[in-house]
Amino acid sequence: MDQRISMVTLGVDDLERARQFYTEGLGWKSTGKEHENVVFFQTGGSVFGLYPREALAEDANTTANEGSGFSGVALAQNTRSQEEVGEILEEAEAAGGKILKPAGDTFWGGYAGYFSDPDGHIWEIAWNPFWQIEEDGSMKLPDA
């Protein structure tokens, strides 16, 4: 199996609410084709998708019981500056997200905070002075 992730899909309870959060709220641009009850975003060399939770569970042949607070998965966006961390958290809150952890120093020497989207999916916004962000937004590990 190749070492890559082509797509990350979040199961959501209200597709329109989720779409609005990422587009109007955070300023992301979805592709025009919002057919078949799915929303796609180009995120660098991979794709980010929003899809009804029930349908996603059914597609994966599993059950979509209500979540128990924590999905066990965290997405992260690294920022180019420390200041952006707080700014993005505020932007997410204004868009209808919830700040789980305010921006602050981390034990690993960076600066970060967390928010959850309207479906409870969590995002860490982090400034990591040890990791380089390329011009195009991609990130390379120091020893990769």
Add this chain to the structure above:
Amino acid sequence: MDQRISMVTLGVDDLERARQFYTEGLGWKSTGKEHENVVFFQTGGSVFGLYPREALAEDANTTANEGSGFSGVALAQNTRSQEEVGEILEEAEAAGGKILKPAGDTFWGGYAGYFSDPDGHIWEIAWNPFWQIEEDGSMKLPDA
């Protein structure tokens, strides 16, 4: 907030079991630095991480109750050929994963199946004749 995902982190119950699944099982190469109880993989322009579920929840200031079967998040890898879908599912099963849905035709005109890793995180392995995979493994949406 920029339209990109820097990192995807899976919370796991047994870090060594998860590390073995992705490295020895699926053949992925982690970075050498497995310090601080975390395992990192370079996945194209982003990073894939394994981290203890409890610690991840604590870091995000949320609670790590037991999951209820479905995390609400699916990762996907698109293949370059239809044949690879079944091959990767078998590889994942041999490595200790579970096939949730065997390879088969999909309603959207592709061919796909799902497996779950030892912590129940789900992966779709999909051949999508409508989406292009670049030489470097990255994927561009037709209308992005």
